[in-house]
Amino acid sequence: MDPIPETAAAIEEFGPFAEADLLEQLSHRSDQVKALVPDCVGLSLASSRHDVTFTMVATSAEIAVLDAVQYLSGGPCVDAVQADRVVTFDHDDVLDEQAWQLFAQATAASHVLSTVTLPVLAGGAVVGSINLYAASADAFVGHHEAIARIFDAWAPGTVTNADLSFSTRAVAEQAPHKLKQDVDIQVAVGILAAARGTDVDEALDELRGAARRAGVTEAELAATLIEVERHEGRA
Known part of the structure; x- marks a missing residue:
């Protein structure tokens, strides 16, 4: 895989x-x-x-092998091409058709x-x-x-x-986006802690409280704080 x-x-x-x-x-x-x-x-x-x-x-190779089984057994896609019509596939129905058993097992x-x-x-x-x-x-x-x-x-x-x-x-x-948000929150907490002269736990509580009162997410507030810090650093 x-x-x-x-x-x-x-x-x-x-x-x-x-x-x-x-x-x-x-x-x-x-x-x-x-x-x-x-x-x-x-x-x-x-x-x-x-x-x-x-x-x-x-992998794509494994999927290709599964797809190839259809051509050996005559699955719905093959039948649709041969009959020039639309064929729907329902697994329960297929299991009742012995000729389609192989296809039913190959649609992983x-x-x-x-x-x-x-x-x-x-x-x-x-x-x-x-x-x-x-x-x-x-x-x-x-x-x-x-x-x-x-x-x-x-x-x-x-x-x-x-x-x-x-x-x-x-x-x-969503993992990369979620992890990026977590990193932003950690960075923002560090910015707050340095600015307030507090520890990171207090800074995190302050960030959470401010976000809750403003009706925004912690990640949204963190991203804004980071952007402000960058802007001030360039000024």
Whole structure:
């Protein structure tokens, strides 16, 4: 699997997020998952500490192979071309058609049919979660313990099929923006602390209070303070 562009950018620009290279860790662990669950087409690691999500998805080569299966089995896109008509695809209907079984199992690139979510632990505390997505309905059956070992997760806390829409990918796409906002807030707090002669905790409380009273976000206020500081520095 490969990282989505936003995950690669977030790790490159704002990392590291772990003692070892996070991107290398995700790549290695996604390889382990693929060996265990060949139908796995994506995974997302949500970090409670950094409040961001990192996502890996099937490579273009893997997706191409899945698409190619359609031409061997005659999926709806092939039938539409041959019949010069529009054909809709409904997974439940396809499963009733033995001739389309292969296609139903090969639509992982666009159809997530099963998911598992496990809490990730560190020192006995939950520090995040891992979400995995697969192309077949029973892909993860019997593998919860093994997946938990790969990610240092807690198998008894497994939740199945909670995110068939792969919503964590959309969350992961916001990671660079979210991390940039966090950096801005840290910089703004430093500016306030220096200007007020206070410590960073007091400065952070002041920033939060001012943002709340003004009805703006902490990130918006932080960006404005940084711009003012830059302007004054140029003056």
